[in-house]
Amino acid sequence: MMYAMAKKILVILTVILLWQSAxxxxxxxxxxxxxxxxxxxxxxxxxxxxxxxxxxxxSLGRVIIGFSIAAIVAIPAALLLGYYEKINALVEPLIExxxxxxxxxxIPIAILLFGLGNDSAYFIIFLGSxxxxxxxxxxxxxxxxxxxxNTALSFEVSRYAFFKDILFxxxxxxxFTGLKIGIGMAWMSVIAAELVGAQSGLGxxxxxxxxxxxxxxxIVGMIMIGIAGYVLxxxxxxxxxxxxxxxxx
Amino acid sequence: MLKVxxxxxxxxxKKAVIPALKNIDFTVAEKEFVSIIGPSGCGxxxxxxxxxxxxQPNEGHVVIHGKSxxxxxxDRIVINQENDLFDWMTVSENIRFGIDDTVKNIDHLISLAHxxxxxxxxxxHLSGGMKKRASLARALAIDPRLLLxxxxxxxxxxxxxxxxxxxxxxxxxxxxxxxxxxxxxxxEAIFLSDTIIVLSERPATIKKTITVPFDxxxxxxxxxxxxxxxxxxxxxxxxxx
Numbered sequence: 314m315m316y317a318m319a320k321k322i323l324v325i326l327t328v329i330l331l332w333q334s335a336x337x338x339x340x341x342x343x344x345x346x347x348x349x350x351x352x353x354x355x356x357x358x359x360x361x362x363x364x365x366x367x368x369x370x371x372s373l374g375r376v377i378i379g380f381s382i383a384a385i386v387a388i389p390a391a392l393l394l395g396y397y398e399k400i401n402a403l404v405e406p407l408i409e410x411x412x413x414x415x416x417x418x419x420i421p422i423a424i425l426l427f428g429l430g431n432d433s434a435y436f437i438i439f440l441g442s443x444x445x446x447x448x449x450x451x452x453x454x455x456x457x458x459x460x461x462x463n464t465a466l467s468f469e470v471s472r473y474a475f476f477k478d479i480l481f482x483x484x485x486x487x488x489f490t491g492l493k494i495g496i497g498m499a500w501m502s503v504i505a506a507e508l509v510g511a512q513s514g515l516g517x518x519x520x521x522x523x524x525x526x527x528x529x530x531x532i533v534g535m536i537m538i539g540i541a542g543y544v545l546x547x548x549x550x551x552x553x554x555x556x557x558x559x560x561x562x
Numbered sequence: 563m564l565k566v567x568x569x570x571x572x573x574x575x576k577k578a579v580i581p582a583l584k585n586i587d588f589t590v591a592e593k594e595f596v597s598i599i600g601p602s603g604c605g606x607x608x609x610x611x612x613x614x615x616x617x618q619p620n621e622g623h624v625v626i627h628g629k630s631x632x633x634x635x636x637d638r639i640v641i642n643q644e645n646d647l648f649d650w651m652t653v654s655e656n657i658r659f660g661i662d663d664t665v666k667n668i669d670h671l672i673s674l675a676h677x678x679x680x681x682x683x684x685x686x687h688l689s690g691g692m693k694k695r696a697s698l699a700r701a702l703a704i705d706p707r708l709l710l711x712x713x714x715x716x717x718x719x720x721x722x723x724x725x726x727x728x729x730x731x732x733x734x735x736x737x738x739x740x741x742x743x744x745x746x747x748x749x750e751a752i753f754l755s756d757t758i759i760v761l762s763e764r765p766a767t768i769k770k771t772i773t774v775p776f777d778x779x780x781x782x783x784x785x786x787x788x789x790x791x792x793x794x795x796x797x798x799x800x801x802x803x
Contacts (some may be wrong), residue, residue, distance in 0.1 A: 460646050463616050466634035468660040468704065478659075482650040559650045559684040 347529045355529040356536070365518065369537055372503050372514040375431060376545070379438025380499040386439075387447035387495075388488055392480055395454020412448065416441035416502040424510045434506040434514070441502030442495035449494070453487025454480055486560060489553040496549050500542045515541070563740055564590040564708060569612060569622035570765075571605075581765035582608050583619070588759055588768065590740060597743045597751035600761030601801055606744045609766070610712050613742065614640050626708070636660065638708035639701035643716040645693050647685040653696050654681040660704035668703060674733060675699035691722040695729070702737060711743040715750065727753055728782065735778060748797045752790055753780065760800045769800050 333349045335341060343351065359365035394401040416437050423433040457480060465475050507516025519534035554561065571583040582605040590596045600606050611617040613624055615634035623630050626637060640646075647656050657668050672678055675695040685693055694714055701709060715723045727750060734741060745751050751758050758772040772793060776784050784790050 460642055460644055461648070463614070463634070463640065464646055466616065467614065467636065467639050469634075469636050470660075479648065482648070485650070557650075559686060 368518040379435040383442040391450035437506040442499040445494035446491035449491030453484030565625035584765040597755040605766040643713040
């Protein structure tokens with residue numbers, strides 16, 4: 314475990330080392346692509362002023378709100394449609410037409426509807442994470458084996474208990490697959506939304522530094538985006554382990 | 563207690579109508595153990611699904627305790643060949659599934675099914691035989707009058723199967739249930755049941771109803787008894803012809 318971790322860290326350090334040594338061998342313009350040492354200094358600087366942390370928290374807050382709304386809407390909707398197959402067949406074409414539209418294609422309409430700011434960002438994040446959560450949950454709910462449906466009929470369980478004790482739990486591993494894809498989409502969506510339609514957040518931070526040609530800060534922002542996305546994914550995987558004890562060995 | 567009255571059923575395929583059951587008519591007495599045996603694909607499971615109420619027959623009906631019934635219900639629980647336990651529930655949560663009372667003691671069911679110490683285990687961590695016993699305990703928890711078993715031991719190895727057959731007989735005598743068992747295993751049918759109903763190839767009709775003359779409790783020793791072998795050969799002939 315420790316050994317595996319050490320190997321992973323070694324890979325990252327090697328890449329950084331290669332990057333740094335490239336400047337000694339090739340005549341690279343350090344203003345165009347700054348070396349790791351410059352970026353590290355800039356990173357420490359951004360942390361000291363608190364600037365990047367405040368943008369990070371803004372982006373995370375938006376993701377948590379947009380993603381939560383998406384999960385709260387998508388999961389029950391997909392479970393219900395999985396149960397009522399006839400309604401599902403009716404709305405399926407609509408979903409399948411909306412689903413391929415990338416979240417960034419909604420940005421113009423979001424800005425017109427909600428203006429620049431949080432509401433547009435929530436809307437874009439919601440759209441980005443809704444479909445993966447919805448389609449995975451629906452797939453789970455519609456693959457409930459007949460044997461469980463029959464058992465529920467014989468035991469005469471109420472419709473509420475059927476949803477709560479059978480359909481939900483059977484679909485839960487699929488729900489988590491959706492949530493894990495969804496959180497990645499949510500994080501990509503917030504950055505995209507902030508690049509064009511916000512006055513704060515990590516997307517705005519890198520965009521603003523492009524305007525003032527602070528390449529080191531752009532890269533600092535990008536690294537922060539990567540780290541935060543990784544942490545979000547890992548947290549969900551951890552939550553999944555706790556929520557699905559019957560899947561553990 | 564159970565009357566299967568002149569049931570016929572067809573399956574509607576896209577291309578053709580496939581007759582599955584034809585004029586099936588029999589009666590099962592209270593506390594009786596009846597096995598239905600037939601060639602594979604003859605419609606045994608369809609018949610069980612009709613008795614359970616999952617399928618409505620094209621003709622005929624099922625009468626339980628004098629009442630014609632067409633919906634599944636807690637008076638008759640099915641135990642399947644495949645795992646029918648809820649994977650996300652522990653053994654004790656599965657057994658409690660049908661019970662409304664959350665404090666009711668289920669220890670006697672756990673010991674009846676020889677699952678002591680496995681209350682908190684998930685089905686994925688149980689052996690095939692233990693899963694069947696847990697499934698049986700879940701059914702017994704709601705005290706149904708009739709147990710419908712669809713080749714429950716079909717996927718188990720010989721030793722486990724024989725052990726479970728002995729346990730099933732023990733549980734059956736201890737709980738006074740009526741059991742209808744679907745099987746393709748001739749020895750299992752004779753060893754367990756009071757009556758054997760032999761079905762023909764599709765569309766299934768009743769070829770013969772055989773009364774098994776052994777008293778209960780039975781031991782595995784009856785399998786080498788002369789009468790046992792006579793019945794076994796007769797069923798074998800019926801299934802082959």
